[in-house]
Amino acid sequence: MARCSLCHREGSEGGYCGYHRDAHANLVAAYEAWRKSTELSWTGFLEEIIQAKETGEWAREVAQSLLSK
Numbered sequence: 001m002a003r004c005s006l007c008h009r010e011g012s013e014g015g016y017c018g019y020h021r022d023a024h025a026n027l028v029a030a031y032e033a034w035r036k037s038t039e040l041s042w043t044g045f046l047e048e049i050i051q052a053k054e055t056g057e058w059a060r061e062v063a064q065s066l067l068s069k
């Protein structure tokens, strides 16, 4: 079993643990919803997420790792 790419927990499909996998799924869903009203790019969206005060710790870590790829 591989480790999560973002923390020390055991990973699963996609290289994320349950927490980071959920956070990633939420990010993708939020982007799909956001894109209906704005022309924001995926990268721009991730930057917004990282800046936003209300972003949770898990989501911020996922967003930062996606941006640094």
Ligand SMILES: [Zn+2]
Binding pocket: 004, 005, 006, 007, 008, 009, 016, 017, 018, 019, 020
């Ligand atoms: Zn994790």
